[in-house]
Amino acid sequence: MDQVEPPECPVCLQPYAAGFTVPRVLPCGHSTCEACLKQFPNPFPHTLRCPVCTLLSKFSNSPSSSFPKNIDLLHLSSLLQELPVKPKTVISQSPPLAGNHSLPFEFSSKSWSHEFYSKWKKWIIPRDSILLEKSTFETFDEIFDGKDLGSFESSSEMGCVLREEEKVGLVKVGIFLDGSDESKLFSYSYESRIISVLYGMREKERIELVSILNLSSRICRVGEVYGFWYNENDRFVYMVCENFKSTGLLKSVHNEEEVEERLNCDKMIGFGIVGMEMCEILSCLHLEGLIIGCLGVNCFVFNDFGRVYVDFSKVLNMGRRVNKVMKRGLKDLEVSLKTEILENLVFISPEMLLELFQKEGFELDSGKSRYEVGSGSDVWSLACLLAWLIIGSSFIEETATYLDCVVNAASDGKGCPYFSLYKVWMEKTEALLGHRLGSEYVPLKEFLFRCLEFNLSNRPPVTELWKCLRELVIKPKFDCGVSLKLEVKKEIKGHCVVLGDLCQRVEETNKEVIDGLPQNYDNGRANVRRDVVEGLSGGHVECIDMKGHLDCITGLAIGGGFLFSSSFDKRVHVWSLQDFTRVHTFKGHEHKVMALVFVDGGQPLCISGDNEGVICIWEACFPFDEEPIKKLYEQKDWRYSGIHALAVSGTEYLYTGSGDKLLKAWSLQDHTLSCTMSGHKSVVSSLIVCNGILYSGSWDGTVRLWSLSDHSPLAVLGEETLGNVTSVLALAADNNLLLVAHENGCIKIWHNDLLVKSLKTHNGAVFSTSKKGRWLFTGGWDKTINLQEISEVGDQIDTMPVGSIACDSVITALIYWQEKLFVGQSDRVIKVYYGV
Template sequence: MEEAEPPECPVCLQPYDAVSAIPRVLTCGHTTCEACLKQLPNPFPNTIRCTVCTLLVKFLNCPSSLPKNLDLLHFSSALQNRHRTKEKIVNSPSPHPPGTKHFPPTVNSWSYEVYRKWKKWILPEDCISIVEFGSESDGGGVCGTVLKYFESDHVIGSVLKEGETVGLFVIGVFVEDQANSKYFNSSYESRIAAVLCRMKEEDKTQLEVILCASLRVNNVGKAYGFWYNEDDKCVYIVFEKFKSPNLNCVLKQKESEEGDLSTDEIRGMAMLGLEACEILSRLNSEGLIIGFLSASSFGFDDFGRVCIDLSKILNTGTRLNMAVRRGFKDSEVDLFQEDYVFISPEMLLHFLVKDGFDLDLGKSRYEVGSASDVWSLACLLVRCIVGKSFLEEIEPFLNSVVNGTKDKTGCDYSDRPVITELWRCMRELIIKPQFDTGLVLKQDVKKEKSGQSVVLGELCYIVEKTDINKEVGEDVEPSVDGDVAESMSIGQVKCTEMKGHLDCITGLAIGGGFLFSSSYDKIVRVWSLQDFTHVHSFKGHDHRITALVFVDGAQQLCISGDNEGVICIWEANPPFSELPLKKLYEAKDWRYSGIHAMAVSGTTQHLYTGGGDKLVKAWSLQDYTISCSMSGHKSVVSSLVVSESVLFSGSWDGTVRLWSLVDHSPVAVLGQDILGNVASVSSLCADRHLLFVGHENGSIKIWHNDVLLKSIETHKGAVFSICKKGKWLFSGGWDKTISVQEISEDVLEMEATPIGSIACNSTITALAYWNGKIFVGQADRIIKVYHGM
């Protein structure tokens, strides 16, 4: 077969492509590149003369508003792949079974229910960037900067401003085989959901309480949501970070000055403690117990009021946990060198128990509660007033707590004052009792029972529990020929290649136990669905085949149409014949030609074709005559699909028209009142009352009857094919990726959750789903089958 020349513009003679020479279709049906249309003279206002037929056509001086010639882009892509491919072209299908490639495993799986619960907390992928890792003297942790403005959905007033600094705390690592990324790439959202799914239910409950409490309590660093960093594969909670220096910086400044604190400075420290007591009291009422505080935990807002930085506390807790673990093994707890961390004895014992140390607590009694925060805050305030000498006194005490667990002497840490008592002491330092006219607070605060409150330090363990490199198959049993979408989440997927075509694949149809494929090589090939081997070839077209359907009726048929308006009808039962049963010919028009789309109605026994003449034709499958022609589209009819007694036709004019299958009368028009540039319809898929419309700009619009439910940006370039099975939506196109999404069943709250994508090495031109397998037709002549193991 002679090497075909790439299609080129009739004016500049440059080959068409999707960047520099974009083919645009004029209203007369001919094509010229976008760059030339800008240069052609306008004989009259809003008109231009076609360079091919010389007709005067309407032109609004905006070439981008004209539809692209997707057929030429298809053909151009196929030729580009052919030139790049150096492998030898096989003239006949291989008699041997095709090879099978296995996906590398991934251990992460997630559920739509988890994603739906937490989706409001997921931040955009490109809104945060890590700028630095905090030093231990500053409380440790990771800092990030906001790249673009973002307003949170879950609370009014939570706004991330561009250039703002935020605190980050890692809650888990997305574990994935590095080699797997060349096949199946999990989506940004699914990676976050996978980490959340790996958490235990009690961990997720604690996480939810912490996030909500950060929004309800004033003067606490707000939690904006979750963000996934591709570089280190970690999922972070993004927290508000205070711009002013923290208390640690204030202490260092005071230590550089000589002399003791003055009376006014002591009262200032008391005011600080007063505000800290009020914040901790509100956190305790939300069920949050910190149990360890440091100087870097407290910051100041723009008005000089004390605030608690949750990201600093969480990162300090992680380091503290490691120090406690190391200190217990070394018989010394070294916690106060840089950050002035004050951990209550009961929290220290809690950490040790959590770390799995087999402790004989003997007579020790401890209960982590609001009194733990009293002890920690009181120590911090004393440290601020007394100075470093206090560290020398408190460190041996904590070492004695650890040693007490070893020698079984024990101690009672359960009897502690409540936080209102500490608040009263701070108030008396500021206002003398005889001048204090405020109401006396009652001391009837109920103490919490063990296990009722959420300990903030618990979050320090979550990253350790989610970062688990499990062997594949430990939790999930691999299925035999399982559903491809279900198998993708656990990595149990195979890819089989079917080779034999000599040019770009243009259509796939399944029926009668066979896969039928059409191509620009003018041949329809038949493949076995059992072992994916080639069975037969239909040869009857003299031009490029552009559309293919299967008819499952009293007589099973395979029908193909080409770019010259010729329709070939083949018997789809073995033994297959070389010649078609019937050939149909559309009336030729020198301006318009070719069939772009076909669909079949089993109820009315009609074949529907759409093409360059802007008409939708109904052909009777009884006598093979044209029953009627449906007009209304203003450009090429590119896609057809039948569902629920309705025929849907998509066009390059950007609209979808609905036709009644009863009398072929128009029912509705979708998309004609949508503002903006024309986005040609490149593919359709219908599932009961839902319609999925793929456009050449990469978007997919979801319609319910005549109501637009959702518009999603899934691809970079035209969406050439869509198919849906159950809750799974597959789409592929110009960007060489197959997008996998989970569609919610609730029409009122329609959600399209991105699961991930499959990277292909060529443009995807056709998709078909059957028995848990997804069949992919590509521009490089190859058909791929993805199926579960």
């Protein structure tokens, strides 16, 4: 026969023995060793939780002296151990607490994870922060103007700041389609709409967005990108960018009216300074692995101090315009290239043009091997921009002629001699540069000519162009040898913005993917019921009305296969959970019924209390009786009377919260008053029992915690804010989290006795809460049910507003049960929401 192992501590798994591993008996009957008792965290002063049943126990001085030794376990252990036990090594692992066990169920909701939400939420700009000043929404790629209505600082690491009345630029990045035409019950939250659009993007698009957001924070010469804002009028999500007051490089540098045969020295110095700053910006972008692909004059702007910046909102707009033009047929392409590209002074490198033509199915014969778009493409575009600044309109005319020849040759279908046409354009450009620069600036002309080489590998890096332009400002003999710190290699390709997904989208929307969920619902699924949260996430929720009460609903409870509801009409109704019909009515109260609870014991009970202090105990099983099996009476006080809240602890005690500021514990065995708990300074409005603790909320704005073992006080929450009292109206508890609903619309989340989160969820009092797993439902005065997702990551508590259900009356009671949400309203109706 196998040898019987000696009993061991359930925490450290060390056998019990005299000395260091002496077993101590907790009030619940379970035992653990002295060493582990000393390591248990104390959720409240002089308390600890049993590692087996999680019951909260109190002790006086120390755990080892307050709890007796388990002599039987110690004796048995000594008999079974053949060898003496060595002193136990203390394990540094924390003992398991009640909050660590897994939940018995798991909702399915939107597809994105908490990590995805945490990553992007720091870039969400508040709903009321932006005012859209331009009202036309005709093109997807248009930049809109707006202004900030209130200061905002993002929670990103770099802390982008929007100041009040600051002008901003808005670029569309996606449209929110909730697919909720079939169900208008649920409205997604502002945050959910933005996250849905971001999640519905392709991974490459999100990578581009991250690159742009990070670059705007790291590189000082790039216009800031503040985050994302959702416009409810057109349903678009916008990227909010810095809006420069400057009119851009076009009007600030080049003046067509001042055409001279030669550029004077002063203008060349100014030209060199501006060109150097543009080179510095491109150098920084290339080092970060980002290539624009083609450059337009309006991409560069001046700040208030005359420094050159790159505006990424205009870069994206330019890229979308280029892609939109290339999607047109060859018949329209010739006109489009002139009107949309050259008139806006956008310069597309030969390899970029090849890429765009081939992507749309037009074949160009370059006569050379194909070159991939890389950092040299930006060098080519910048050289064109500089050439335009030097030559003027003649350069645009020659470029237009060159593009016309390319399009016409491609439309013939005989193959376009692309390289030959490009070579002709190069020769004419060289002649124009020589005419304007003369003999004094021959090195500059030759260097720009090198930058315009057809072969990408023959173009110099942007740092060499910077050095050439620097010689226009500082003569070599006076130069101190300053240079760009980092050299950009010619072979660096990087990620091209214009060829990226953000610019390729043009007018695409997420029609196939909405909120990250495939929209494959058909008529055959309309009758399939599923979890209400899953239905809310997909925009498919239906509702059933249960009518029968004659006044406001005050409470809901579920047990024994029935739903019990109380009301101001002095009655308690019993409803079938199968077909949601009323099966019985309890008629024992003579006053308004304020609260009710269900007791699941050997004899199932429904207990209700009214505003005159009368407690009715009903037998909650079929067949039902109209009269209660027992009535209990609270002592009346002419100043305060009536029961406002009920709670039960298993089958031992019934707890009542009353208008006389007291909590009372009633024995469920003999129906006698066991004890009275005092401390609140106003009406006890809500009660809940969880993990060995009785929580009581009051109109005095505090929540008091009581031990279920001896009904002694443990802690007081919210006492420090008595100067600004907001009454507690509802409580929800789950593991070590307590959620407190206040009359000002706020929900406060407490972990043991520490406030970890406070959020405004409603416009008005919150009368009811219901928490299941990570989902929190709240309802109140504003006739709205809000759904929040609560995430626990380590010691951090995070919340995300998922959405809301607009109701036609004030919400007075909420309860979630088996994938359905039951809602009691002030208009006498009980609604049942479920997903389809």
